[in-house]
Amino acid sequence: MAVGPESATARPDDTAAGPGDEQLNRVFLTRVLEPGDETGGRWVRELGADAVVRRLRDRGEPLPGASAKRWAGLLARAAHAQPHRDLATAHDAGVRFVLPDTTEWPRQLDDLGDARPLGLWVRGTPDLRMWALRSVAVVGARACTAYGAHMATTLSAGLAERGWIVVSGGAYGVDGAAHRGALASGGATIAVLAGGVDRPYPRGHAGLIARIAEQGLVIGELPPGDHPTPHRFILRNRVIAALTRGTVVVEAAHRSGSLATARAARRLGRHTMGVPGPATSGLSAGVHALLRQDAVLVTDAAEVVELVGDMGDLAPEHKGPVLPRDLLDPAARHVLAALPAHRDAEPQEIARAAQTTPDDAIARLYELRALGYVERHGDGWKLTRQAMISVRDGHTAR
Template identity: 60%
Template sequence: MAPQESERLARVLLNRLSEPGDAVVGRWLRELPAVEVVRAIRDGDVPDHPGLDSARLAAYQARLPGLAPADDLKRVRDAGGRFIIPGDTEWPSQLDDLGDGRPIGLWTTGTGSLRLLALRSVALVGSRACTAYGAHVAGELSAQLAERGWVVVSGAAYGIDAAAHRGALAVGGMTVAVLACGVDVAYPKGNAELIRRIGVQGLLVSELPPGEHPNRFRFVLRNRVIAALTRGTVVVEAALRSGALSTARRARDLNRHTMGVAGPVTSELSAGVHALIRSGGATLVTDATEITDLVGAIGDDLAPQRSGPVLPRDLLEPAVARVLEAVPATAEGAPVERLARQSGLPPDEVLQRLYELVSLGFVERHGAHWRVVRRRR
């Protein structure tokens, strides 16, 4: 077995063995390959790490029997998914900012590259019990961002999350849902059709293995991945004790831009956002232009694609190159449907490849049409 595949299998096992954000396992993985960590757990070889005592080792060992990492990999692959780990070309390096709490790996379904999609991504989060105003604003902001070639990231929950995903999907945009359950589990059930659509047109992502269900603890830990993955976080509506504020705080701690949308001063569901803005913890934004003015700058600072040479066409994957070949250089461009006919690929895959090309600086979106980026001489 290739070294990277052995490492992947070991990380799948550790993914079952520990909960998301386990800093003890994270410290261990910082010093040893996952294969060696698994061997150390089985042999009872405890390194001198804070928090890794005999009791914790015994807890890990108690969970070992019955674990079948190869079965987990087969299960997600049969569902059209994959398990990506550090060292893979698809791994988003900004997750390393989480330190020892970095995910062991990520389960994904969909055909887009998570690394490329995350290069131009914004998180939109907020209350589950949102108002009509909040849902409208979230949908509008998401649609505007998608029309500008940005990827919208949220958690697929009721309320603001669902409105954000639907806004991007409605204009043929790309959206990523970071779940607090397995990628093969539709939660909440009321959003099952939305989650299915995201898995086709966008990307589903989770730290948790297939079949795992959410709990309150996992929702909070999921939020750190949303904050780290994106260039900035926008809170649309949140009460004073809303879980969405934890995403905003994480984003701020990770030096990402944190933004908030003002609501009625009489609304309890906007009180948390107002407090965040008033304390200086977030910047007030009212439309997608104000959002991209902020995250565009930080995106250039963290991952400058445009300041250096873009990847040559001959290094593109075949499917990506086929889509790029179909994109016209004319000012009016072409819609996804025409590009699908010319490239011979399904419209959903064409859309995903277009967003990858946007991240690489090859194409740009204007409304419903796409065209090749014109280079200044």
């Protein structure tokens, strides 16, 4: 259930939610509890949002598991929570609040248990649940290399062309390249922000995030106007991992925050994938560590879809170039390989090297002569220039 214009109008008493109003109660709690707060999530699950809000509003006894210090901090936040005003601000910005267990709620987020978001602020017109059903996360380093940006762009464009939704965090580097790749191919993308969706962060991506909101979705857990902090970026990553069928890490150093998304995906039973980079690149070291564990190596969109898609979505087999000698009969290839590289040889010598009879060797040699691979010199046979090139190219391909 999403908040509409009627419910977004501010009221005179704007300090707290009313009893029994699930929307307002959860909006109130987004101002009080940090994203991913499992203790707070347990309170909501066991007592209900209404009871938790009343305890905070009435400044009653601490809830189970809350120390006196923490309870004082929660009460201080609760004193400044204004859910009606948040909803009015969201409405003016074209933002709706989607509640758990409603039509638009992506059910896969329930896998987060008590760390499940209290709700999601959503900017954009598409249905979040429907889009999330066929989505893949593409994440990686903010300070990515040109290679990382290229791989994120082409991989995301390929996913979008195949009808998949690309999900990322809206940050500089790989995130931005992933969003742009999806948009450039006319596809769809979702940006999951670590702050209020009405205030794009980073500011340098304000135009990109506005474009995503026009063509796709911008979502987040924090109420309007709230700002991201370092730990909120890490907590945001669990939403990216839970929302999607799998996570692809393009570039990541050993301490990259994008690895937290991969680890969350692994814990949730989602597919974890990595794009390899140069062994000497520190920005690929984290990805390579993932690949040494249980992540799957991918190099293009087809390989990602083979992993996360439906049965039968197989990536084409990657092969080297087909050489003319590959089309020869196996017996003829053995005879061709038996000829010395720089001199002629008699049929008996060739037959021994090819492990066949002299008569069979002679028959194959005449076939090869007709195809331009060998030529006769008296009683001997020698490779032609064409054959020499073919043999050389065959060794290069291997």
